[in-house]
Amino acid sequence: MEITLITIDGSNFLVAEKDYPKDLGWDEANKTTSTIGAGWRLPSKEELHEIYLNKEKLNIKCEGAYWSSSETEDDKTQRNLLGFSKGKSKNAWLLDFTNGEWCDFIEKSTKFKIRFVKDYGVKVKPVKQEIKQSTIQKPTIKEVKIGDQTWMAENLNVDKFRNGDLIPEAKTNEEWVKADDNNQPAWCYINNDPATANSFGRLYNWPAVDDPRGLAPEGWHIPNDMEWEILDIVFFKTRDEKECCFPLAKGVREINTNDYRNSSIWWSSDDVVGWSFESSYFYRANYGEYHGLSVQCIKND
Numbered sequence: 001m002e003i004t005l006i007t008i009d010g011s012n013f014l015v016a017e018k019d020y021p022k023d024l025g026w027d028e029a030n031k032t033t034s035t036i037g038a039g040w041r042l043p044s045k046e047e048l049h050e051i052y053l054n055k056e057k058l059n060i061k062c063e064g065a066y067w068s069s070s071e072t073e074d075d076k077t078q079r080n081l082l083g084f085s086k087g088k089s090k091n092a093w094l095l096d097f098t099n100g101e102w103c104d105f106i107e108k109s110t111k112f113k114i115r116f117v118k119d120y121g122v123k124v125k126p127v128k129q130e131i132k133q134s135t136i137q138k139p140t141i142k143e144v145k146i147g148d149q150t151w152m153a154e155n156l157n158v159d160k161f162r163n164g165d166l167i168p169e170a171k172t173n174e175e176w177v178k179a180d181d182n183n184q185p186a187w188c189y190i191n192n193d194p195a196t197a198n199s200f201g202r203l204y205n206w207p208a209v210d211d212p213r214g215l216a217p218e219g220w221h222i223p224n225d226m227e228w229e230i231l232d233i234v235f236f237k238t239r240d241e242k243e244c245c246f247p248l249a250k251g252v253r254e255i256n257t258n259d260y261r262n263s264s265i266w267w268s269s270d271d272v273v274g275w276s277f278e279s280s281y282f283y284r285a286n287y288g289e290y291h292g293l294s295v296q297c298i299k300n301d
Contacts, residue, residue, distance in 0.1 A: 155201025
């Protein structure tokens with residue numbers, strides 16, 4: 001994420017020029033600060049109010065709600081956007097930039113807008129935007145055209161995010177469980193055998209798929225449910241019980257066991273779900289964040 005600093009007169013903090021590219025829950029937003037450079041953080045309640053008062057100067061045209069870092073002093077009844085109670089705990093303050101009103105009862109997992117800040121006087125280290133190349137992030141990515149969609153002709157086989165950060169390999173069951181407990185990205189080989197990668201790619205947990213640093217190479221993205229459904233509709237016309245339109249996946253990593261199921265399942269970017277190929281058709285199935293599934297990518301429009 002490219003960040004330009006803006007100083008608000010009379011305030012002792014710096015404000016990012018743009019909102020974070022996607023809405024985040026409160027906990028997720030606090031974790032994301034480590035991926036965009038040291039020192040960046042959510043604004044406090046007082047700082048967010050200052051940003052609201054200066055939104056014209058900051059060219060903030062969005063009229064949504066923004067998370068602050070400030071939590072309520074007492075436990076509050078948490079509610080989702082439909083108004084249903086989620087129990088009591090410390091909430092965080094939200095500021096609605098439409099009317100300047102505060103809210104302290106929405107559950108922290110609800111996704112809202114984010115504008116990061118940095119303490120004034122902290123030396124800003126530019127965030128490098130260069131894309132470090134891994135084996136699949138080359139111009140020679142193999143493609144297959146299916147209807148109006150362009151898919152990869154190979155399952156994803158990378159050990160780095162789009163920005164070049166390494167994705168940890170989980171070689172043992174203990175490492176896989178630890179990654180799940182800490183909500184950290186991880187990958188593994190099918191049956192822990194590196195020889196399987198060239199034919200079937202690698203298996204990734206959900207945090208790796210959902211990481212804002214991007215698992216798919218530049219110009220590609222992980223397909224959502226609608227894109228999988230379109231693929232199934234198009235494939236229906238020419239489906240073959242023995243052949244899929246791209247290399248099948250050949251394994252699913254389980255939790256608390258070293259077992260790998262011999263199944264063809266890929267992650268969707270929507271929620272924690274996978275898409276399976278069986279008996280010549282694709283279908284949607286729910287999976288846990290701890291599962292290791294294959295990843296396919298579709299080319300951006």
